[in-house]
Amino acid sequence: MxxxxxxxxxxxxxxxxxxxxxxxxxxxxxxxxxxxxxxxxxxxxxxxxxxxxxxxxxxxxxxxxxxxxxxxxxxxxxxxxxxxxxxxxxxxxxxxxxxxxxxxxxxxxxxxxxxxxxxxxxxxxxxxxxxxxxxxxxxxxxxxxxxxxxxxxxxxxxxxxxxxxxxxxxxxxxxxxxxxxxxxxxxxxHSNQFLEETFAIEKLDKSLQLDSSFEKQYWQSHGLFNCSSFEDVLSLEKERKK
Missing domain, CATH: 3.40.50.360 (Flavodoxin domain)
Structure with missing residues (x-):
């Protein structure tokens, strides 16, 4: 069972x-x-x-x-x-x-x-x-x-x-x-338009930050920079939960 x-x-x-x-x-x-x-x-x-x-x-x-x-x-x-x-x-x-x-x-x-x-x-x-x-x-x-x-x-x-x-x-x-x-x-x-827009804005902002910034390091360590969309982020999190 x-x-x-x-x-x-x-x-x-x-x-x-x-x-x-x-x-x-x-x-x-x-x-x-x-x-x-x-x-x-x-x-x-x-x-x-x-x-x-x-x-x-x-x-x-x-x-x-x-x-x-x-x-x-x-x-x-x-x-x-x-x-x-x-x-x-x-x-x-x-x-x-x-x-x-x-x-x-x-x-x-x-x-x-x-x-x-x-x-x-x-x-x-x-x-x-x-x-x-x-x-x-x-x-x-x-x-x-x-x-x-x-x-x-x-x-x-x-x-x-x-x-x-x-x-x-x-x-x-x-x-x-x-x-x-x-x-x-x-x-x-699944994602929606607002989440996709939010992800794009935040990804650009974090990419422009200094390498030493906490937020940029968080995005790097969680693989968020490797995602091209928020839908990709959801897929990544789904794989992590398996």
Whole structure:
């Protein structure tokens, strides 16, 4: 009998309300996925319940590939969880046409990962809730940042307080179905236009850096310079996982 490797989903919930709409949607999605397959580890992290310091803008992460603050808060552990995840869910209510402050603080601490495409070969799902406006702007921001880190967006759930509950359940079912296709039915991960454009820009930028720069050395040591496209990067990562 072949035992499938357990798949890992990490949901980061940037809500200030532990029992709010955003958190409840994530719980419904988790229940839906577990009903489809129990061989999924679905972890939920509420940003208000972890200790994440505000980025100081010291640029150490860009220059050396590490953040001094990781030894002072929970960010080091969270990075390890992101590294281990197959699917990353960014869930957040709208705050003034943008993400909440806890979510923004967390993403700021990961900004240098956009230069490394650190989360390549992983999948992204976004969940946005709002009382009225700003959903599309906030959703697009999270997809933009996630894609910048190498994530492939595969599904989104947008819920306004005026939305019909049946419509929400439909969106949750659809997202669970899509996630299941990739994780359990092993649907192939492929690139998209934005990821290809991001890869081309970052590759050119890194090629122009000094040989001693951390970012250039990272690209060299991970074979990214040998790839002509992000699709090649995905193929490279697939081979490494075998």
């Amino acid at each position: 072949v035992i499938s490797k357990q798949k890992n989903i990490l949901a980061l919930v940037g809500s200030n309300h532990i029992n709010g709409f955003t958190r409840n949607i994530i719980q419904l999605l988790k229940d839906n996925l577990h009903a489809r397959n129990e061989n999924i580890d679905f972890q939920i992290i509420d940003t208000t319940e972890i200790d994440i310091n505000v980025c100081r803008g010291c640029n150490t992460c860009f220059e050396k590939g590490l953040c001094p603050l990781d030894r002072q808060d929970d960010m080091g552990q969270l990075k390890a969880m992101l590294d281990n995840a197959d699917v990353i869910i960014l869930a957040c209510p709208v705050y003034l046409m943008h993400v909440s402050s806890p979510m923004k603080i967390l993403l700021d601490r990961l900004s240098y990962w956009c230069h490394l495409l650190k989360l390549r070969n992983k999948l992204l799902v976004t969940v946005i809730t709002t009382s009225r406006s700003g959903a599309n702007e906030t959703n697009n921001y999270l997809k933009y940042i996630g894609s910048g880190m190498g994530l492939l967006p595969i599904s989104e759930i947008i819920f306004t307080h005026s939305s019909d509950i049946d419509e929400l359940i439909h969106k949750i079912n659809k997202s669970a179905y899509i996630i299941n296709q990739y994780l359990i039915e092993k649907k192939e991960i």
